Amino acid sequence: MTQAASDTDVTVCEVGLRDGLQMLxxxxxxxxxxxxxxxxxxxxxxxxxxxxxxxxxLVPQFVDAQQVVEGALAIDGLTVLGLVPNLKGAxxxxxxxxxxxxxxxxxxxxxxxKNVRRERExxxxxFARIADLVRSQPDGGRPQLLGGLSTALGCSYEGRIxxxxxxxxxxxxxxxxxxxxxxxxxxxxxxxxxxxxxFKAVMAEVGSLPVSAHFHDTRGLGLANVAAALDCGxxxxxxxxxxxxxxxxxxxxxxxxxxxxxxxxxxxxxMRTGVDLxxxxxxxxxxxxxxxxxxxxxxxxxxxxxxxxxxAAERARMPA
Amino acid sequence: MTQAASDTDVTVCEVGLRDGLQMLxxxxxxxxxxxxxxxxxxxxxxxxxxxxxxxxxLVPQFVDAQQVVEGALAIDGLTVLGLVPNLKGAxxxxxxxxxxxxxxxxxxxxxxxKNVRRERExxxxxFARIADLVRSQPDGGRPQLLGGLSTALGCSYEGRIxxxxxxxxxxxxxxxxxxxxxxxxxxxxxxxxxxxxxFKAVMAEVGSLPVSAHFHDTRGLGLANVAAALDCGxxxxxxxxxxxxxxxxxxxxxxxxxxxxxxxxxxxxxMRTGVDLxxxxxxxxxxxxxxxxxxxxxxxxxxxxxxxxxxAAERARMPA
Numbered sequence: 001m002t003q004a005a006s007d008t009d010v011t012v013c014e015v016g017l018r019d020g021l022q023m024l025x026x027x028x029x030x031x032x033x034x035x036x037x038x039x040x041x042x043x044x045x046x047x048x049x050x051x052x053x054x055x056x057x058l059v060p061q062f063v064d065a066q067q068v069v070e071g072a073l074a075i076d077g078l079t080v081l082g083l084v085p086n087l088k089g090a091x092x093x094x095x096x097x098x099x100x101x102x103x104x105x106x107x108x109x110x111x112x113x114k115n116v117r118r119e120r121e122x123x124x125x126x127f128a129r130i131a132d133l134v135r136s137q138p139d140g141g142r143p144q145l146l147g148g149l150s151t152a153l154g155c156s157y158e159g160r161i162x163x164x165x166x167x168x169x170x171x172x173x174x175x176x177x178x179x180x181x182x183x184x185x186x187x188x189x190x191x192x193x194x195x196x197x198x199f200k201a202v203m204a205e206v207g208s209l210p211v212s213a214h215f216h217d218t219r220g221l222g223l224a225n226v227a228a229a230l231d232c233g234x235x236x237x238x239x240x241x242x243x244x245x246x247x248x249x250x251x252x253x254x255x256x257x258x259x260x261x262x263x264x265x266x267x268x269x270x271m272r273t274g275v276d277l278x279x280x281x282x283x284x285x286x287x288x289x290x291x292x293x294x295x296x297x298x299x300x301x302x303x304x305x306x307x308x309x310x311x312a313a314e315r316a317r318m319p320a
Numbered sequence: 321m322t323q324a325a326s327d328t329d330v331t332v333c334e335v336g337l338r339d340g341l342q343m344l345x346x347x348x349x350x351x352x353x354x355x356x357x358x359x360x361x362x363x364x365x366x367x368x369x370x371x372x373x374x375x376x377x378l379v380p381q382f383v384d385a386q387q388v389v390e391g392a393l394a395i396d397g398l399t400v401l402g403l404v405p406n407l408k409g410a411x412x413x414x415x416x417x418x419x420x421x422x423x424x425x426x427x428x429x430x431x432x433x434k435n436v437r438r439e440r441e442x443x444x445x446x447f448a449r450i451a452d453l454v455r456s457q458p459d460g461g462r463p464q465l466l467g468g469l470s471t472a473l474g475c476s477y478e479g480r481i482x483x484x485x486x487x488x489x490x491x492x493x494x495x496x497x498x499x500x501x502x503x504x505x506x507x508x509x510x511x512x513x514x515x516x517x518x519f520k521a522v523m524a525e526v527g528s529l530p531v532s533a534h535f536h537d538t539r540g541l542g543l544a545n546v547a548a549a550l551d552c553g554x555x556x557x558x559x560x561x562x563x564x565x566x567x568x569x570x571x572x573x574x575x576x577x578x579x580x581x582x583x584x585x586x587x588x589x590x591m592r593t594g595v596d597l598x599x600x601x602x603x604x605x606x607x608x609x610x611x612x613x614x615x616x617x618x619x620x621x622x623x624x625x626x627x628x629x630x631x632a633a634e635r636a637r638m639p640a
Contacts, residue, residue: 159628188619189626191588192547219626220581220619221588224543227512254619261540268511268541299508299540299574306509306539308479 008312010271011236012263013047014040015214016287017068018083019256020244021061022052028290030064034071036286040241041078043279045259048072049081049102049238053089069096081146085116090130094143101134103127103173104148104184107165108155111186115150124172131177147173148182148214153198154189163201170202170211180210182238185225188218192228199232212236215257217243217297222257223265230269237262242284243297258298260284264305267312277305328632330591331556332583333367334360335534336607337388338403339576340564341381342372348610350384354391356606360561361398363599365579368392369401369422369558373409389416401466405436410450414463421454423447423493424468424504427485428475431506435470444492451497467493468502468534473518474509483521494526501531502558505545508538512548519552532556535577537563537617542577543585550589557582562604563617578618580604584625587632597625 017036021028037048050072056063065082072080073096081100084090093101105123106112112120127147134145151158152166170181183198190198195213203211213229213236215222226237239262245255263275281301288296337356341348357368370392376383385402392400393416401420404410413421425443426432432440447467454465471478472486490501503518510518515533523531533549533556535542546557559582565575583595601621608616 154626156627159626187626188623191585193589218619218623219584220578221543221585223541224547224585227544227547254622258540264539265511265541265544269513299538302574303508303538306474306479306507307476 006272007235008271009235010230010266010273011047011212012045012259012266012273012275013049013081013212013236013238014045014241014259015049015238015256016240016242016244016259018049018052018062019238020240022059023245024061024291024294026291027061030067032286032290033064033068036241036283037068037072037078038075039283039286040280041075043283044273044275045280046077046274047079047081047100049083052083052085053092054083054085065092066096069098073097084130086126087129087133090133094133094137094141097141098143100144100146101130102146102148102182103130104150104182105169106151106155106186107149107161107169108151108158110157111151111155114157120169124169124176127173127178128176135177144179145177146180146182146212147176147178148184149173150184150186152183153185153194154187156187160189160194163198166198167201167205171205174206174209178209180212180236181206182212182214184214184238185216186214188216188221190215190225191221192224195225195228196232199229199234203232210236212238214238216245217254217257223261226257226262226265230271241280242287242301244287244291244294254295254297258300260298260300264300270312270315272312272316277311326592327555328591329555330550330586330593331367331532332365332579332586332593332595333369333401333532333556333558334365334561334579335369335558335576336560336562336564336579338369338372338382339558340560342379343565344381344611344614346611347381350387352606352610353384353388356561356603357388357392357398358395359603359606360600361395363603364593364595365600366397366594367399367401367420369403372403372405373412374403374405385412386416389418393417404450406446407449407453410453414453414457414461417461418463420464420466421450422466422468422502423450424470424502425489426471426475426506427469427481427489428471428478430477431471431475434477440489444489444496447493447498448496455497464499465497466500466502466532467496467498468504469493470504470506472503473505473514474507476507480509480514483518486518487521487525490522490531491525494529498529500556501526501529502534503531504534504558505536506534508536508541510535510545511541512544515545515548516552519549519554523552530556532558534558536565537574537577543581546577546582546585550591561600562607562621564607564611564614574615574617578620580618580620584620590632590635592632592636597631
């Protein structure tokens, strides 16, 4: 039985296997993906987005989606996520039995057109069809459905994005049947003020639906944005081990926020992630040996834990 | 005439020439230090700590303190700072006419003993003598006196530092005559929660005295800590261009927070630093060519400004 959620419980979701690998030409071997997933689950990470159900012709990296999902589903206690770009992807994900489908559309009209070649309203309609499909599943086989809004805090084509647009599409996905809304700063435009503005506006309109955050560390502001989102009440964050990933629209940019530094910050702040920081840092070795020459980021891995550092879980057990 | 300070005015102080260079064996040529100072002042940075008045025998990097200070004082509008470890250093700084003396002691007893070989109470007494000396200067030649507390948020020897100790020594320096208190996270222990706790406690006890912040980015939390300090009302921050610096107690650790990313975050948040971000990033070239092989950090330099980015100063001029 899982512990009751409290205000200090935070869920971190590893997205390096999807967001981190999708840009790479080199195929990450399937058995090594599974080694990574197993090691990170063993370190205490409870949610991992293991693949994307895009057509393998478009992104060969995910040709092994079935084996990776099957391997991940065998891990006790792990919530397995897959990205679904459309209804067909959702059908594949449901057939394989993933626990959470991560649908993503762009709030930026231009970015949505470049990325999925359709208007935003068509993406919402597509999401509604996916939600119907999810609802039609028998109780035991019904996955959670995450409605993700990318470029919500800025776009390489359009610049700043109006908060009204973020709210509009968050509400549209919520009404269509999302179990959770994810606000994504896809290209690293956000700052703590814009994060507070956007998240507060969305959270005021989607009722009790959980709102989670996906930040990139393009200009070094990723963890500052996490702290701002935490203040708003966000308790679920995407990140990738060693900050793997990049952005095709920002050469030289780093990718997602660094999972290891995120977990350290949360733990230092007294939040409970369930992650063992030493074990988590050790998982970087699997990434490093499979991606020679790829830049790995992270302060915790470089500097180690502070002297006499006491993890949040231990501090909580200490007498005051 | 300078603009009246408002809640959105933030002062950034470059400390790379002192904190960034003090660990390096290679001497940074004096004319190149001055080129760096001039270029960064030209980019809009209004305070630069240009040297340390430690005995040159201890840190050869600062043997050119006099020439560097004299060159920096010739730059119009620049506030020139020098670190003073003791009364003798203060005498040198005053004789050269620096605008601000930066005295630093450690809140950690062990660190203070290792660093300056004395008890903390003796450091406070030393500071009081420096304050007396400063007060005895004629009006035109009286520098500002900054009372700095290093290892205030954690120590490589002692771990976490009690907030009561930070408050005690902040009050002691304030009562002895500090014009400003600086709280420093010397070895990168701070997190947004510990920052809020320490700064709020100190600010509640030192009355109207300004309290500024000096953060290191050892484990990637530097800018998150800046945002937390901003929330407390802190409006002056140390940083070093390209995150130069390190820490002898944390091999492989990065140094101070990255000046370029700090200025970008502040600007994105609508704060006014007076810094031209493009010009600031260009100054990195001077550091890079003089320190080949030294790791330079920073997301803004890597990714560039966001598409259609409007600096805070321009946004303020736009019709709503």
